[in-house]
Amino acid sequence: MTRGIFTPSRGGWALIRSTWLSWMQYRSFFFILAFGWMIPPLIYLLVWSTAAGEGSISGMTRGAFVAYYLILILVNQITYAQTNWTVGDLIRYGQINKVLLRPIPPLYDALASEFAGKVVYLVFVVPILVILAFVLKPELDLTLLNALAFIPALIFAWALRFFWGYWLALLAFWATRADALLALQDSLVFLLAGQVAPIALLPGALKTLAVILPFRYMVAFPVEVITGQLTRPEMLTGFAIQVGWMVAAVILYALLWRYGLKRYSAVGG
Amino acid sequence: MENTIIRVMELTKTYRVPVRAEGLGASLKSLFKPTYSEVSAVQAISFEIPQGEMVGLIGPNGAGKTTTLKMLAGLLHPTSGQVSVAGYEPWQRQPQYLRRISMVMGNKSQMLWDIPPLDSFRVLGEIYSVPKKEFERNLEELVQLLEMKELLTKPVRNLSLGERMKCELTASLLHRPSVLFLDEPTLGLDVSMQLRLRRFLADYNRSSGTTVILTSHYMADVMALCPRVILIHHGKILHDGELGTLARRLMPFKILRITLKQESMAENELPELPDGVEVLEAESNNLNLRVPRDEAAAITAKLLETLNVADLTIEDPSIEAVIDQVYTDGGQ
Numbered sequence: 001m002t003r004g005i006f007t008p009s010r011g012g013w014a015l016i017r018s019t020w021l022s023w024m025q026y027r028s029f030f031f032i033l034a035f036g037w038m039i040p041p042l043i044y045l046l047v048w049s050t051a052a053g054e055g056s057i058s059g060m061t062r063g064a065f066v067a068y069y070l071i072l073i074l075v076n077q078i079t080y081a082q083t084n085w086t087v088g089d090l091i092r093y094g095q096i097n098k099v100l101l102r103p104i105p106p107l108y109d110a111l112a113s114e115f116a117g118k119v120v121y122l123v124f125v126v127p128i129l130v131i132l133a134f135v136l137k138p139e140l141d142l143t144l145l146n147a148l149a150f151i152p153a154l155i156f157a158w159a160l161r162f163f164w165g166y167w168l169a170l171l172a173f174w175a176t177r178a179d180a181l182l183a184l185q186d187s188l189v190f191l192l193a194g195q196v197a198p199i200a201l202l203p204g205a206l207k208t209l210a211v212i213l214p215f216r217y218m219v220a221f222p223v224e225v226i227t228g229q230l231t232r233p234e235m236l237t238g239f240a241i242q243v244g245w246m247v248a249a250v251i252l253y254a255l256l257w258r259y260g261l262k263r264y265s266a267v268g269g
Numbered sequence: 270m271e272n273t274i275i276r277v278m279e280l281t282k283t284y285r286v287p288v289r290a291e292g293l294g295a296s297l298k299s300l301f302k303p304t305y306s307e308v309s310a311v312q313a314i315s316f317e318i319p320q321g322e323m324v325g326l327i328g329p330n331g332a333g334k335t336t337t338l339k340m341l342a343g344l345l346h347p348t349s350g351q352v353s354v355a356g357y358e359p360w361q362r363q364p365q366y367l368r369r370i371s372m373v374m375g376n377k378s379q380m381l382w383d384i385p386p387l388d389s390f391r392v393l394g395e396i397y398s399v400p401k402k403e404f405e406r407n408l409e410e411l412v413q414l415l416e417m418k419e420l421l422t423k424p425v426r427n428l429s430l431g432e433r434m435k436c437e438l439t440a441s442l443l444h445r446p447s448v449l450f451l452d453e454p455t456l457g458l459d460v461s462m463q464l465r466l467r468r469f470l471a472d473y474n475r476s477s478g479t480t481v482i483l484t485s486h487y488m489a490d491v492m493a494l495c496p497r498v499i500l501i502h503h504g505k506i507l508h509d510g511e512l513g514t515l516a517r518r519l520m521p522f523k524i525l526r527i528t529l530k531q532e533s534m535a536e537n538e539l540p541e542l543p544d545g546v547e548v549l550e551a552e553s554n555n556l557n558l559r560v561p562r563d564e565a566a567a568i569t570a571k572l573l574e575t576l577n578v579a580d581l582t583i584e585d586p587s588i589e590a591v592i593d594q595v596y597t598d599g600g601q
Contacts, residue, residue, distance in 0.1 A: 011395045011398065014391065015392060017392070018384060018388055018389065021388060025424075094377070095377065097374070101343075101367060103364035103367035103368045103396065265344065265346040266345075267284060
């Protein structure tokens with residue numbers, strides 16, 4: 001099943017291109033989606049930067065909050081795996097048959113719409129962020145190390161969020177409304193992945209929970225890395241936990257896909 | 270059989286369906302202790318199909334046709350039995366196998382809704398890794414056979430149902446599969462479109478040597494295309510062979526159509542008929558009679574003697590009538 005998943009393939013790229021072409025027809029729909037995802041962090045940006053005023057909260061100034069949230073909006077946009085929502089539908093309505101009949105791994109379809117989606121969203125989100133940056137004046141102390149560490153943190157964050165949502169979505173093989181779990185995941189991401197407040201500002205128990213659970217590593221962690229909120233040891237533990245959860249998510253995905261398919265081909269679609 | 274491409278032995282599929290009684294109590298109970306009933310969809314069917322043959326899989330709704338087709342295409346895992354298609358066990362879904370088959374489902378599309386067919390075709394060409402030159406050649410051939418050049422650049426959502434089916438067929442044949450599974454390809458199409466698709470399938474089958482298994486509810490499809498039919502009912506094969514033989518086996522009757530010379534028959538004034546003859550219709554000076562197949566000649570001779578016949582024809586019952594009889598009482 002996993003054979004050749006990560007090797008580049010003609011078919012994979014072609015799928016990405018065509019998905020992208022067909023999605024460009026719905027630009028405005030995706031812009032509205034992207035706009036919707038931007039609003040909650042934008043609200044908290046305004047709340048926290050106003051609260052900080054001329055002083056600072058737990059060491060974060062107004063400008064630091066602005067930088068934190070603007071980057072968070074970008075990271076959230078890049079890591080949001082909207083494909084997960086469609087996997088369940090594919091299974092429920094038997095559309096997955098057409099994917100199963102193709103001689104390439106079904107994961108390609110999901111990756112195709114992931115990459116196609118990212119391009120469409122970012123075309124919309126990046127210009128807005130640039131304008132907001134000019135207006136709101138973020139303060140960012142960027143070091144080379146933090147900038148370099150941000151890149152793997154972001155990639156792992158995407159992979160973790162994608163595969164975590166994917167294995168949840170694959171529960172549709174067993175339960176009809178598995179996408180309720182995706183809604184739950186979104187809520188937990190909202191609470192524990194640095195959207196309501198940066199993790200550093202969360203009260204004790206909640207903070208511990210956020211550090212242990214996978215959700216912080218889907219959004220907040222790369223933002224904390226690039227904004228320099230983490231000490232060297234904190235960053236290293238963060239990477240270890242992030243990679244651990246990512247591996248767990250990939251394993252769960254592979255297992256559920258295997259057993260789910262077995263069940264699907266036993267009961268029929 | 271030599272050059273057999275599809276071999277099916279004792280293929281059986283039993284679905285496990287959760288049973289839930291009505292009411293809240295029962296649904297709570299089923300949550301903790303689900304009960305299942307076994308529904309047998311296909312029971313120990315066996316057949317072989319040689320390379321290049323076109324076979325019709327017919328039977329009423331729920332007979333097990335689609336289940337059989339899905340097992341052959343590798344979408345379903347059988348409960349027991351063996352299948353070999355082009356040397357592969359379908360449900361292992363090896364990429365090499367998937368590249369050799371194609372499946373068209375009349376009610377499911379593999380076209381992308383929002384982009385022109387040509388773009389979808391190119392993607393499929395890449396997915397099946399068809400070499401560029403070969404792709405262009407196959408595409409041109411199919412476009413010509415299906416007369417669909419002008420459709421290539423229109424978005425799929427703007428196409429009619431028939432035009433979309435042309436696209437589906439092209440999409441499914443671009444990689445030149447050895448075996449093509451067609452599940453209700455003419456569903457919902459108008460008569461002239463059905464005719465054209467039928468002609469295309471016949472031509473393509475002849476020129477390419479692709480083995481085709483087709484299910485259809487339109488007997489005309491099967492009659493026009495498939496020298497051999499496999500009739501499935503309640504998951505069992507009732508007939509495997511020519512359509513004509515099926516009619517003879519299942520309906521041991523002939524239909525006699527007689528036109529009498531006299532102007533008209535008054536009501537209740539039917540002429541005396543020999544034993545074993547059943548009147549299907551009697552109107553004005555026309556008589557439609559059903560007679561036992563092996564007595565047809567003798568009865569015809571007797572009728573020619575006793576009646577003032579202007580015209581007489583002997584026909585086989587229509588295939589629709591045969592099928593209807595099978596579907597309603599299982600061909601008993």
